[in-house]
Amino acid sequence: MESSTYTDKKFIEASRMWVNVACHSETGHEVDAIIGGKKVSVCERYWNLPCDAHSKGSSGARSKYTGITGVPCTVYADPEGKELEREVGGKSASELIKVQEKLLEKVPGEKISVVEWSQAAKLLADADAAFEKEEWKKAVEGYTKVSKLPKKALKEKGAAGLEKADAKGKELIAQAKEMIATDKEAAKKLLSKVANDFKPLPCSKEAAAALKEIPADEKK
Numbered sequence: 001m002e003s004s005t006y007t008d009k010k011f012i013e014a015s016r017m018w019v020n021v022a023c024h025s026e027t028g029h030e031v032d033a034i035i036g037g038k039k040v041s042v043c044e045r046y047w048n049l050p051c052d053a054h055s056k057g058s059s060g061a062r063s064k065y066t067g068i069t070g071v072p073c074t075v076y077a078d079p080e081g082k083e084l085e086r087e088v089g090g091k092s093a094s095e096l097i098k099v100q101e102k103l104l105e106k107v108p109g110e111k112i113s114v115v116e117w118s119q120a121a122k123l124l125a126d127a128d129a130a131f132e133k134e135e136w137k138k139a140v141e142g143y144t145k146v147s148k149l150p151k152k153a154l155k156e157k158g159a160a161g162l163e164k165a166d167a168k169g170k171e172l173i174a175q176a177k178e179m180i181a182t183d184k185e186a187a188k189k190l191l192s193k194v195a196n197d198f199k200p201l202p203c204s205k206e207a208a209a210a211l212k213e214i215p216a217d218e219k220k
Contacts, residue, residue: 004093017114023060027055076099079109084107136198172190
């Protein structure tokens with residue numbers, strides 16, 4: 001199955017809806033490969049991981065899912081790890097695809113593929129990094145992109161990021177207002193930054209309104 005089913009393009013695409021764990025007890029078939037410009041050792045049968053990874057997966061699977069006596073054996077589980085079904089013996093790509101489609105209907109909740117999850121995770125990681133660096137505009141843009149993704153669970157993560165950014169913007173507004181009496185220009189600069197960098201969040205409009213309320217310097 002390693003050289004036929006698992007390499008089938010249609011199977012690979014269908015398997016993106018699952019978290020795939022290779023469980024193979026045998027080791028010793030590693031080869032050298034260049035990945036990302038670096039020389040690494042990978043399994044010749046499972047090219048994206050070393051042999052010790054699928055060996056540990058095998059021992060873990062046998063410990064959790066008892067009664068595995070023959071191989072190959074494909075065990076399907078829900079997000080909590082509860083077994084849904086197992087397929088014993090060699091299976092073709094089309095056979096496993098049908099099983100996957102059937103079992104997905106038994107799994108409650110929204111279905112998110114690894115491609116969608118990876119995209120959202122990258123956007124969130126970049127937005128969080130920008131937030132930590134106080135690059136507010138970049139952070140808001142990243143969270144906004146996630147909030148507009150089609151899946152509800154991902155939208156909520158983006159919305160949470162935007163709420164965090166808006167809270168930070170309001171915190172900066174409070175700081176600026178405290179500065180008005182002692183350093184009006186610095187206060188105006190900070191409010192202007194919030195108004196520009198935090199668009200289109202509520203704190204942006206609040207900062208713009210606060211900026212207008214600062215009295216102009218008296219002409220001499």
